[in-house]
Amino acid sequence: QKGGFKHFMLKEISEEDEALANTIYAHIQSDKIELDIDEDLLRNIKKITIVACGTSYYAGLTSKYFFEDLLSIPVSVEIASEFRYSKPIFSDNNIFIAISQSGETADTKESLNLAKALGIKTISIVNVQESTIARLSDYVLYTLAGPEISVASTKAFVCQLAMLYLLALKIAQLKGIDVEDYIKELNSIPPILKSEFNHINSEVEKIAKKYSHVKNFIYLGRGLSYPLGLEGALKLKEISYIHAEGYPAGELKHGPIALIDKSTPTFVIAPGIEPFYSKTISNANEVKARDGKIILLSEKYSYIADDFIESPKVSYFFSAFINIVPLQLFAYHIANILGNDVDQPRNLAKSVTVE
């Protein structure tokens, strides 16, 4: 069942190229994005509200950068347990998107019900067919990640992100924006993940061995690498039980820098794009000046790195699909080294059907 892997989590990370390929290729027909959603609705969208919990929330947060850059439409991304008790302000041509791997998360479901009660058209992005959230929404986009057994969500994240990108690209096409290059690059991601997986996995495992004794971890990134850092920190907390926090790199000096010492390493995610790369490296330098160790994830090496994970070069918006893999693997290998029950971490359930 685990296909020769020690844990479902590692198997599921290794399947990300295939899950992503299934999700992407099912919706692209000769350079046209095909989604089963009313085209007039999509063409006229003025604002998008995305609601989810946990990893699904971070997929939403990561996609915001792409949506807003491509479409110049405001996107707000909300935590479902907060949104469901709020008084959201919607107007004409607003849409609501719920993201949920299981399709059963109580707070996400109730947020969807709230949006429906306010008369807003709803789209859900779910992995489990015929789940409650899928049934309740006006439109459903299924991620084709296949069953995710490990409590820690991995392949669902990349598929949710792909589905959000496909939706952004579809809206762009309806508005007459040329997205040919983006479609080409999206198509190119699964083969990159496939060919790089073994190498990245063994590099990350070596580095994880050096850090498994650590009690506190900081994750830093700018732009879409910031929510990726939040997701990396969530993975580490969930399965290794190590305290980890993600911050936008520029926030460091507004407080978190007080945490830095030689026993608190920082995982820095810094795609090569300027000005993000230089600014993030300069934040990492502030960590270094306080004896903090740096793990750098980038396609561009810097001397400040104590440990360097070289990521394959892709353009900025697509770096999320690539850089999430070492973040997931890092949490996996640390948890495995610590002898934890990786697939069934303490206190957690795969589907959270109570609020």
Ligand code: M6R
């Ligand atoms: O099934 P959902 O996507 O709605 O679940 C949301 C969260 O409960 C889930 O992502 C949780 O954070 C995972 N354990 C993360 O690995």
